[in-house]
Amino acid sequence: MSAPEPKTPPKRDHKWSAMNRRELLKISPVLLLGAFAFEKFQKPLLDAGVDFSDWATDKLFRGHHLAPTFADSELTPLEKFPYNGYDVIEPEFDLDAWTLTVAGAVDKPGEYTLAQIKALPKINQNTRHVCVEGWDVIGNYGGTRISDLLAAVGADTKLKFVSFECADDYYESIDMASALHPQSLLCYEMYGKPLDRGHGAPLRLQVPTKLGYKQAKYITKLEVTNVLQAGKNGYWEDQGYSWFAGM
Amino acid sequence: MATSRLQMDVVETVSPKTGEAVPAAYEHPWVVRMAHWANAICLFVLTASGLRIFRAFPSFGPKFEQHNLVDVPKNLTIGGWLGGALQWHFTFMWIFIATGVVYLGYQLFSGHYRQVLFTPKDIRGVWPMARHYFLFGPKPPVTEAYNPLQKLAYTSAVAFGVLSVLTGLVLYKPVQFSLLAAMMGGFHYARIWHFAAMLGFLAFIPGHLIMVAIHGWDNFYSMMIGWKRDPEYLRK
Known part of the structure; x- marks a missing residue:
């Protein structure tokens, strides 16, 4: 076995x-x-x-690609267009004495009045304003092209940036290509009326290829420059938002 | 494109339980394993930061008809504030996109997609498999690495990924991608579809995790080492 x-x-x-x-x-x-x-x-x-x-x-970013425009019937009613100030909605300053300081790489720096800016060709457009938070409104904006103002003051548009200072200590800067976009406005009217204080009187940015926080209000100074100093890129950008913020 | 069954490498090894010789198949090539784990991390970060972004405007459509739909608990989110969450989202979206491009490119050019792509011939097998999983029905014979229901689930997950990237592009750059936005029914719909893609992932992931838990170590470990020991479809 x-x-x-x-x-x-x-x-x-x-x-x-x-x-x-x-x-x-x-x-x-x-x-x-x-x-x-x-x-x-x-x-x-x-x-x-x-x-x-x-x-x-x-x-x-394509310099000639236009942001969608809308019919008047699609506009958000002005009274429902939110005032989205970061700090004070109506900064204290004398509107009558207001001028735009133009500085940097320009042939004719100095103080420009609202009348001088309004003398440039006027653009009227219905475009979408998109907030970084995710909401949007469609507004009517009237103003002059940034590119027309830059041409009028003899700006060197080969430089990289256009920076802005505001009456409420807000500050912003955008790339030159976006500044030269045909829909990029220095806006002094909304819905056919002069800007009210909450919307940034007397002059605000309206660049429909950028997010809402780039649309600086109460602009007091415009500078053409090649250098953005640290801490001077933009109010929210310096706290962590994207700088380009293009749409 | 060839439609024949994918041939996998097979080696002989030993079952630790019985000591008998068993086959092992190379189910998950390196690229697939890397993409799987990178995606797991990306989806976690993108969902958690995305919910933080959603908290800033928990609604759909225009501002002036805002209805706050849901208050996402802060603890489920990352980034701390909107700006921080956007930084996470804008960083991991690139990792997610790069992973997706490499994965899809690999699947297509290697032919490995045949293992997992849901095709019309799989339709018939979905119901018997669902009946087995959810209604105690008889178990259909296992002949491939993935059964029809699994193919449907994994193919859907890839579709959710593609949808989330395309809708994300429209949300991120609605002007540059205005044509794509129009194809989605407009800017507002892109946000809805983007959210729907996330819900798709949130529906897929629990089922996926439960199935992994049920199917045991060798099945889970195969997504780490590529080889699956003693797979059912190789048994005689």
Whole structure:
């Protein structure tokens, strides 16, 4: 009688284990995303992400591609158009004494009155105003093209930026290509009436290829420049919003 | 494009339970595994930061008819404030897009998509599989790495990804992508579709996780190492 055959003990498959380890190691690069979990790396990584987004969307911007325009029947009623001031809705300053200071790389720097600005060709357009929060309104805007004003003051449009200062300490800056866009306005009228204080009297930006926080109100100074000083890029941008903010 | 069944590499190994020789199949190539885990992280970050962004205007349509639909609890969100959440969203959207492009490119050119793409011939198999999973019906024979219901789920997930990127582009650049916006029914609809894509993912993920939990370690581990030990469709 033969003894029952001994059961073979489970053997480890070393080749299989080695292959598993190799394959596991191969997907380890995905752990690099874990860097986002460390506060030390988080800010520089997210800053790089926003900078890359701004770079990419600057490349995406087409100077002659127009923002959609709308029929008068599609306008948001003026009384429902929100006043979205960051601080004070009606900054204290003398409207009658107001002038626009034009500075930087221009042939004719100095103080410009509203009458001088209104003497430039007037554009009237119904465009969408989109807030970074996600809401939007369709407004009617009247004003002069930024490009016409830049031409009138002899600006060097090869420079990179146009920056703005406001009566309420808000400040903004936009890229030259967006400033020269045919729908980019220095706006002094909404719905056929002079701007009211809440909407930025006497002069505001209306650049329909940019988000709402770029549409500076109560503009007091315009500068053509190649350098944006740190902390002078824009009120919200300096707190972490995207600078290009193009739509 | 070839429609024959995908041929996978198969090796012999040993079952740790019985000690017997069992086959193992290379189900998930490196690119697919990398994309899977990168996507898992991206979807977490994009959903959590997206909900924080939604908190700033928890509504759809224009401002002056705003109805606040839902108050998303802050604890479910990341970024701290709208600007912070946008930074997360604008960073991880690139990682998500890059992962998606690499994944889809790989699937297409390697032919590996045949393992998982839901096609008309899979329609017939969906109901028997659903009946088995949810209604204690008989188990249909397993002949492929993915059954028809799985193919439907994973193909839908890819569709949600494509939808979320396209609608996201319109929300991000409604002027530059004005044609795409018009195709979606306008700017306001892009926000609705973007939200719908997120809900699609939120519907997919719990089912996916439950199935992974049910199917055991070898199945889960195959998304780490690529090889699945003793898969049902290779049993005699």
